[in-house]
Amino acid sequence: MTLRSELGRILQREDINFLLTNRIPRRLATRFLGWFSQIENPLVARASIATWRLFADLDLSDARQKSFKSLHACFTRELKAGARPVDGDPRVLTSPCDAIVGACGRVDGTQVLQAKGFPYALKDLLVDPALIEAYRDGQYATLRLTSSMYHRFHAPHDGTIERVTYISGDTWNVNPIALRRVESLFCKNERAVIRTRLGAGDGGDHLVTLVPVAAILVASIRLHFLDVTMNMNYRGAAEIDCQTPVSKGCELGWFEHGSTIIVFAPPGFRLCDGIREGTSIRMGRALMHLP
Incomplete structure (x- = not known):
């Protein structure tokens, strides 16, 4: 052949x-x-x-x-106790979920990659101008959950969730094939923008944001601390102020099936050794080093 x-x-x-x-x-x-x-x-x-x-x-x-x-x-199954040990080092940000690492690395100004040759702008994904500036030249990691993976996601560090922004959208598949064909796919799909202030001390008062992106057969994001399910039927506030304290590893919510979480951190953070596109990672394992 x-x-x-x-x-x-x-x-x-x-x-x-x-x-x-x-x-x-x-x-x-x-x-x-x-x-x-x-x-x-x-x-x-x-x-x-x-x-x-x-x-x-x-x-x-x-x-x-x-x-x-x-x-x-x-x-939406839960795991046995101890099935996902959480890295206790306060100098690392842990993975919020089980995943396959997608595009990751340094934010190029205010642009990131969804796949090779397919950049998208932070303003189209995050919407909030303050967040766009917070992550200019920062770090990001795209974490893809396959359908068979554990679907709950957890806090990557101790801190306070300050705000959740819900953005209604489409339900494109987020598999690698679609990411290579649909421009700015993550920016088209339904998603939540979860802002977390890591706090003073070891957290250094850094702002870290998780963006759970829904997809076909999913389009439903459950957040425990708001006691709501955000999906196509959601009619609540788009901007929700929270001030909810969280500890590293505590459960934040779940997807109904499988999808993607994109993690954004400010300049000074760096990916941990071994974190590169195509590698597998489990919830609680080290993802980024704090400055």
Whole structure:
């Protein structure tokens, strides 16, 4: 088989994947899965999870429960105690979730990459001018959660959540194929912008922001400290002031399926050794060094 024919086959598979996951009625599919996943019937749950296993490497060995009353309960499962040790070093920012690391590194002025050759502007993602300036030439890391991963996310450091901005949007798939084809995809999708002040002392009063980005079949972000679920039906305030203290590793919320969290930190932060595109990371492992 020639290199050209092999590349042709790869591109054809990518075309099919893109069509199947993005050229369908995305909002309708998302609403349907949201309804179906919450059907509380043991037979439906077992059949759904068995089908899920056919298409994904679903590992439930570290789940707190071994049986689930619905597909939704499996999606949003909790872990056994001690399954994700949290790095206690106050000089590091830990990963808020299990993920595969996507584009990461230094913010180029006020631009970052969603994939090679596909930059986007901070103003289009974060909206808030103060945040755009806070992360000019700073650091960022894109963390992609696959469908079979643990879907809850946690505080990366001790601090205070000052504000949450909810931005309604589309539900494009956020897999690597779509990121290489849809310009400024993260800026198009539904998302929450979570501002956290790390506090004085070891935190150095730095402002760190998490941006959970929803996607097709997800479009639902649950935040415990607000006791709300942000999705296509959300009609609450877009700007929510919080002043909620959090400790490193405490649970902040979850996605309904799988998606992406982008972490932004000011200049002076740097990625930890081994953090590069394509590597896997678990919640609680060191992600960035503080200045």
